Amino acid sequence: GAGVSQSPRYKVAKRGQDVALRCDPISGHVSLFWYQQALGQGPEFLTYFQNEAQLDKSGLPSDRFFAERPEGSVSTLKIQRTQQEDSAVYLCASSSRRPSYYEQYFGPGTRLTVT
Amino acid sequence: AQTVTQSQPEMSVQEAETVTLSCTYDTSESDYYLFWYKQPPSRQMILVIRQEAYKQQNATENRFSVNFQKAAKSFSLKISDSQLGDAAMYFCAYRSARTQKLVFGQGTRLTINP
Numbered sequence: 001g002a003g004v005s006q007s008p009r010y011k012v013a014k015r016g017q018d019v020a021l022r023c024d025p026i027s028g029h030v031s032l033f034w035y036q037q038a039l040g041q042g043p044e045f046l047t048y049f050q051n052e053a054q055l056d057k058s059g060l061p062s063d064r065f066f067a068e069r070p071e072g073s074v075s076t077l078k079i080q081r082t083q084q085e086d087s088a089v090y091l092c093a094s095s096s097r098r099p100s101y102y103e104q105y106f107g108p109g110t111r112l113t114v115t
Numbered sequence: 116a117q118t119v120t121q122s123q124p125e126m127s128v129q130e131a132e133t134v135t136l137s138c139t140y141d142t143s144e145s146d147y148y149l150f151w152y153k154q155p156p157s158r159q160m161i162l163v164i165r166q167e168a169y170k171q172q173n174a175t176e177n178r179f180s181v182n183f184q185k186a187a188k189s190f191s192l193k194i195s196d197s198q199l200g201d202a203a204m205y206f207c208a209y210r211s212a213r214t215q216k217l218v219f220g221q222g223t224r225l226t227i228n229p
Contacts, residue, residue, distance in 0.1 A: 033216065035217075035219075041221060041222070045218070093160075095215070103162055104215075106159060
């Protein structure tokens with residue numbers, strides 16, 4: 001089956017604009033994650049959904065960041081009033097409940113550049 | 116908070132040789148999982164190998180194996196018979212058994228010399 005897909009792959013935004021990044025997880029995966037990866041760094045956790053419930057949003061850096069997964073499938077990460085420090089690759093991952101180690105399958109990412 | 120440290124920003128190895136990537140982590144928990152992920156230039160992260168903390172035996176997946184030292188909180192990755200396709204960023208990651216979020220290290224860029 002298809003893997004995790006993300007769109008757009010590249011996004012350029014002017015400082016102050018709002019952006020929306022989309023993630024399509026693997027069909028049937030109940031868990032969905034968003035990570036932020038700055039240039040030359042490892043990914044950092046932003047938020048986690050189980051079905052439509054957002055169970056952990058401890059990694060969201062400010063109230064400008066908002067994520068939703070209204071029907072428990074596709075998710076959107078929204079960044080309001082973008083700033084230069086928001087420039088990064090945003091990775092989405094999904095996992096099923098089994099096996100117990102919950103392997104996360106990653107999408108190709110969306111590279112956001114704020115000018 | 117848990118942290119993961121990869122002290123080697125870059126490593127290189129001759130094709131067909133063996134290379135070891137280092138990773139240490141800090142946690143007060145006893146039940147957790149450790150992972151090595153590979154991120155080729157195309158950026159899609161791929162799981163290479165995993166280790167459950169409760170298992171004493173080191174995990175092995177074909178040419179990839181780990182040396183898991185729980186007391187020392189060390190989790191190194193050994194790649195045997197290196198191939199050109201192994202060139203990538205490698206990330207060590209930790210996951211508590213209580214949560215599902217991954218905590219990543221800074222990564223090691225591996226170059227394979229033909």
